[in-house]
Structures are given as C-alpha cells and as structure tokens.
Amino acid sequence: MRDYWRINQQRLAPVLFLMPGLLMFVVYVVIPIFQSVNISFYAWDGLGEKEYVGIANYVELMDDEAFYTSIKNNVIWLVLYMLAIPAGLFVALFLNQNVRGIRIYKSLFFFPFVISQVVVGLVFSWFYDPSYGLFNKVLGFFGADPMAILADEDWVTYGIIIAGLWPQTAYCMILYLTGLNAVDSEQIEAARLDNAKGLKLLWYIILPQLRPATFIAMVVTIIGALRSFDLVSIMTNGGPWGSSRVLAFYMYEQAFSEYGFRMGYGAAIAVVLLAIMMIYIVGFLYKMYRDERGY
Amino acid sequence: MFPRPIEKATPPARALYKIALPIALIIWLLPLLAVALTSLRSQADILNGNYWGWPTSFNMLENYTAIFENTPIGQYIFNSFRVTIPTVIGAVALSCMTGFALAVYKFKGNLLLFFLFVAGNFVPFQILMVPVRDFTVNLGIYNTISGLALFHIAFQTGFCTLFMRNFIKALPFELIEAARVEGVSEIRIFWYVVLPLMKPAIAALSVLIFTFIWNDYFWATVLTQGADTQPITAGLKSLNGQWLSSWHLISAGSILAAMPPVIMFFLMQRHFIAGLTLGAVK
Numbered sequence: 001m002r003d004y005w006r007i008n009q010q011r012l013a014p015v016l017f018l019m020p021g022l023l024m025f026v027v028y029v030v031i032p033i034f035q036s037v038n039i040s041f042y043a044w045d046g047l048g049e050k051e052y053v054g055i056a057n058y059v060e061l062m063d064d065e066a067f068y069t070s071i072k073n074n075v076i077w078l079v080l081y082m083l084a085i086p087a088g089l090f091v092a093l094f095l096n097q098n099v100r101g102i103r104i105y106k107s108l109f110f111f112p113f114v115i116s117q118v119v120v121g122l123v124f125s126w127f128y129d130p131s132y133g134l135f136n137k138v139l140g141f142f143g144a145d146p147m148a149i150l151a152d153e154d155w156v157t158y159g160i161i162i163a164g165l166w167p168q169t170a171y172c173m174i175l176y177l178t179g180l181n182a183v184d185s186e187q188i189e190a191a192r193l194d195n196a197k198g199l200k201l202l203w204y205i206i207l208p209q210l211r212p213a214t215f216i217a218m219v220v221t222i223i224g225a226l227r228s229f230d231l232v233s234i235m236t237n238g239g240p241w242g243s244s245r246v247l248a249f250y251m252y253e254q255a256f257s258e259y260g261f262r263m264g265y266g267a268a269i270a271v272v273l274l275a276i277m278m279i280y281i282v283g284f285l286y287k288m289y290r291d292e293r294g295y
Numbered sequence: 296m297f298p299r300p301i302e303k304a305t306p307p308a309r310a311l312y313k314i315a316l317p318i319a320l321i322i323w324l325l326p327l328l329a330v331a332l333t334s335l336r337s338q339a340d341i342l343n344g345n346y347w348g349w350p351t352s353f354n355m356l357e358n359y360t361a362i363f364e365n366t367p368i369g370q371y372i373f374n375s376f377r378v379t380i381p382t383v384i385g386a387v388a389l390s391c392m393t394g395f396a397l398a399v400y401k402f403k404g405n406l407l408l409f410f411l412f413v414a415g416n417f418v419p420f421q422i423l424m425v426p427v428r429d430f431t432v433n434l435g436i437y438n439t440i441s442g443l444a445l446f447h448i449a450f451q452t453g454f455c456t457l458f459m460r461n462f463i464k465a466l467p468f469e470l471i472e473a474a475r476v477e478g479v480s481e482i483r484i485f486w487y488v489v490l491p492l493m494k495p496a497i498a499a500l501s502v503l504i505f506t507f508i509w510n511d512y513f514w515a516t517v518l519t520q521g522a523d524t525q526p527i528t529a530g531l532k533s534l535n536g537q538w539l540s541s542w543h544l545i546s547a548g549s550i551l552a553a554m555p556p557v558i559m560f561f562l563m564q565r566h567f568i569a570g571l572t573l574g575a576v577k
Contacts, residue, residue, distance in 0.1 A: 010481065013485075017395055018396045018397070020392065021389035022393065024448060025415060025449055028449030029453065030411065032422070032426035032430070035426035039425055039426070097298075097300065097312070098302070102316075109320065114506060114560045115327075116553065117512060118510075118552070119549045126330070127329075132346045134329060174572060175572055206297050216572075233512070234535075266421075266424075270419065277417065277418065277419055281414050
C-alpha cells in the first residue's frame with residue numbers, strides 16, 4: 001500500500017487535492033445548471049409533482065410582455081453600465097499624482113465598492129426621494145419641478161443604473177490605477193520628446209498599455225450588469241408596475257414570490273439569461289485559452 | 296507617469312489641484328456622508344424635513360442604541376459573521392488544494408477542469424437558484440447558517456481556484472522539482488514548500504471573500520428567512536419595510552452594515568487591491 005502510493009503519488013496527488021473542492025463545486029454549481037435546464041421543461045410549484053410540458057414555458061415567454069420589458073432593461077443596463085469604464089479611467093487619471101495624502105484619497109474614492117449594494121440602494125432611494133431627497137433639492141435650485149424618479153416608468157431604470165454606476169466606477173478606477181502604475185515611463189518620455197501631449201498621448205501610448213486593465217474592467221462590468229438584482233430588489237422591487245424588472249429579478253419573482261411558485265417558468269427565464277451570459281463566458285475562456293497556449 | 300506629474304506644473308495649477316481633490320471627494324461621497332449625518336439626527340429633524348441642513352441635535356447614542364434595542368440588528372450582524380467567517384476559511388482552504396493540483400500537475404483534462412471552475416464562477420445566480428434551494432431543503436438545512444455557508448463555500452471555490460492556480464503557476468517550479476529530487480512526498484511539498492509561499496494570496500483572497508460574502512444579498516434571501524438566520528443585508532431590507540420613513544434609523548442601520556467590510560478594507564488595503572486587480576497588469 002505504502003509502496004503503491006510512493007510509486008504513483010504524482011498521479012494520485014492531484015486527485016486527492018482536487019477531490020474536496022471539485023466535489024463541492026460539482027454538487028452546488030455544475031449539476032444545478034443542468035437541473036435548471038431540465039426543470040425549465042416542467043410545470044412545477046416546488047412542492048407537488050412535476051408535470052412535463054415540453055417547451056411550453058419558452059412558448060409562453062415569447063408572448064410575455066414582462067419578459068420583453070426585462071430584456072429591454074437588461075440591454076439598457078449593459079450599454080449604460082459600460083460608462084463605468086471611461087468614468088473609472090477618468091477618475092484614475094485624476095488621482096494618479098504624487099501629492100501628500102493621495103493614498104487616502106484613492107482609498108476613499110474606492111469606498112462605494114466596498115459597501116453592500118443593499119446600502120447603496122438605500123442611500124440612492126433616499127437621494128431620489130421626491131419630497132426631501134438631495135436630487136430634488138438640486139432640481140429645485142435650477143427651478144425644475146420635483147421628480148419621483150423611482151416612481152416614474154420612463155426614468156426608473158436609469159435611476160437605478162446610476163446607483164449601480166457609483167460602485168462600478170470605483171471598481172474600474174482601482175483597476176486603472178493599478179494599470180497606470182505599470183505603464184512604461186520611458187515610452188512616455190520618448191513620446192513627450194516627440195511632442196505628443198494630452199489626449200493623443202493617452203490614446204496612442206497609454207491606452208494600449210492599459211489593455212489588460214480595460215479587459216478585466218469590461219469583463220467585470222458586463223457580468224455586473226447582467227447580474228443586476230440587488231439594486232432592483234432594494235430600490236423598486238421591480239416597480240412601478242414592473243417597469244424596472246431585469247431578467248435576474250423577473251426570474252426570482254416568478255420562482256418565489258407572492259405571485260406563486262412557478263419554478264419551471266422561472267427556470268426558463270434563467271436559461272435565457274444564462275444563454276446571454278454564455279456569449280461572454282465563452283469569449284473570456286477563449287481568450288484565456290489563447291493566453292495559456294502562449295506560455 | 297501619466298498624466299504629467301503635478302509637481303512639474305505651474306504653482307497656480309498645483310494649488311488648483313490641491314483644492315479640487317477634497318471637493319471632488321466630497322461630491323463623490325456625498326450620498327454616503329448624508330447618510331452618516333442623518334444617522335445622527337433626531338426624530339424631530341426627520342419630521343420637519345431637515346435632511347440637508349445642520350442637525351438641530353446630535354443623537355448618535357440614542358439612535359444607535361435604539362436600533363439595537365428595538366430591532367434584531369445585533370442578531371443579524373452576528374449571523375453575518377457566522378456565515379462569512381466559515382466561508383472564508385472553507386473556500387480558501389479548498390482552493391489552496393485545487394489551485395495547487397491544477398498548477399503543479401500535468402494530467403489529462405487539467406485545463407478543462409480549470410475552465411470548469413472559471414466558467415462556473417461567471418454563471419448567473421438565477422440558474423442555480425431553484426435546484427440549490429431544493430437541494431438545501433432536502434438536506435434539511437434550509438434556513439440554517441450552515442446551509443447558506445455551504446453554498447457560499449462551494450460557489451466561491453470557483454473564483455478562488457482561478458486565483459490560486461494562477462498564483463502558484465507564477466511561483467518558481469524549480470522549488471518543487473528540487474524537493475522531489477530530495478524524495479519529499481507530494482503532500483509534504485504542498486504543506487512545507489508551496490503553502491508558506493502562498494501567504495500573500497491567502498491574505499488577498501480572505502479579505503476579498505469576506506467582503507463578497509458579507510455583502511451578499513441574493514443568496515441570503517433565497518436560503519434563509521427570519522431574524523434567527525438572516526444576515527445583515529437581508530435584515531436591513533426587512534427593517535427598511537418596518538421603519539418606513541424613520542430615515543435616521545435606516546441610516547444608522549446602513550452605516551452599521553457597511554462597517555465590517557470597510558474596516559477590513561482599511562486594515563488589509565494592500566492585499567485587497569492585489570486580489571481585486573489580479574490580471575489587470577501583465
């Protein structure tokens with residue numbers, strides 16, 4: 001037995017080391033993905049018997065107004081969330097100096113990312129409050145009428161996204177600050193000697209060197225946009241009249257909420273969300289694969 | 296260094312920059328500062344709509360005592376710790392091993408397994424929600440701290456494995472080879488050669504996971520209910536429903552909920568950022 005181990009340990013050791021982590025991961029993450037896909041072909045209230053309904057859930061989705069609202073909002077989230085990347089770069093450039101106390105400034109600017117989205121949501125609900133929120137004080141200052149952003153079907157999603165951009169910009173900022181630390185100063189000096197300045201220098205010399213930071217910023221921002229659940233749940237609970245729903249939230253609402261437990265229908269929504277996300281996941285894995293081969 | 300260092304700018308520009316910094320910071324953190332200030336206000340201020348003026352009195356002690364006395368917020372915070380700490384230990388321990396296995400050994404399917412962890416880490420939570428809840432109910436640990444922590448450990452292992460594997464891969468492989476030549480067993484190599492070198496990665500992941508789990512709201516609502524088990528994020532949401540417009544109390548609760556990750560971040564800032572920006576430079 002001992003000899004068997006000694007001779008084969010290089011083959012056995014990886015199995016041993018992988019087993020606990022892989023087991024947990026397969027049980028809690030990998031298998032449930034397939035189970036969800038399976039459940040999406042059933043009508044099920046979570047307790048009673050499952051009833052096989054084929055693609056009926058997906059057919060129903062095609063005619064579901066709320067589903068289209070959610071998809072539309074997800075697209076708006078995706079597009080507007082991307083603003084966090086240039087905004088983060090802008091803040092990073094602003095803070096990338098060597099003055100006294102700058103490190104404290106950098107950490108304080110990073111603050112919004114460290115706190116929970118629940119707190120961010122509460123803070124912003126209050127900020128938008130029509131009777132005494134700061135947002136309306138500012139509107140009033142400019143002579144505009146107060147607006148109840150979170151109760152307005154047309155504005156509510158934008159209001160929530162702005163709340164989400166606050167921590168996300170902080171995240172992108174920290175990525176760029178780290179990236180800027182590693183920028184090759186000789187290249188910049190050389191470019192400066194050639195009279196490159198300002199935006200031109202930024203575009204042609206700095207940004208290409210920041211590409212790894214931009215890539216990570218894009219990945220986390222896209223994933224963040226598609227995962228948007230917390231803020232919607234805290235700030236509006238999907239309202240008014242379901243106009244701020246996103247797929248992640250709508251799924252939750254269908255699967256367990258006061259409207260009943262439609263697990264199969266919820267699972268079908270989750271599958272659609274996963275399908276959208278797969279585009280990015282596959283892209284990310286493809287890039288990783290190429291990088292691995294590069295070694 | 297880009298943009299041009301401010302020391303090289305003209306004195307007025309330098310002065311301008313030094314004034315602009317605190318102003319920009321105050322605007323950036325304005326919503327948070329307002330909440331901090333509101334958590335000190337009196338009921339009268341709230342009733343009179345004095346949200347943005349100077350508080351008429353500072354009621355820090357009253358407000359913060361009030362939320363502890365009248366609500367289960369102490370229990371919520373305690374629950375958060377009970378979920379977060381085991382998750383940090385569990386996920387870091389498991390991923391030290393998986394990361395080691397994937398970084399050091401060449402075997403068939405190595406890259407495939409690695410990609411499985413990476414991809415799993417990116418899937419939307421909703422695709423896991425129904426089966427995980429069902430599984431947790433069947434195990435009889437629905438609405439328990441362990442039920443929530445077990446799921447978190449499993450899910451975070453994906454991200455942690457990505458992190459650990461890349462970290463170990465960057466270590467000098469000669470160390471391991473030298474140990475093998477000496478006849479050191481694989482388990483001892485892991486324990487005595489590699490693990491001591493992983494301290495920075497372990498520190499970085501610990502703070503990061505602490506923050507992620509502390510701030511988790513979705514799984515808290517899916518796998519727990521009621522004040523006995525819910526962590527502070529879910530607790531805050533239900534308190535918000537009860538308090539309606541007692542904004543001074545909601546604010547105090549929010550500040551309390553934000554404290555632990557903020558303290559963690561300040562204590563371990565260097566590690567936190569190292570963890571977060573993994574791969575941002577290369």
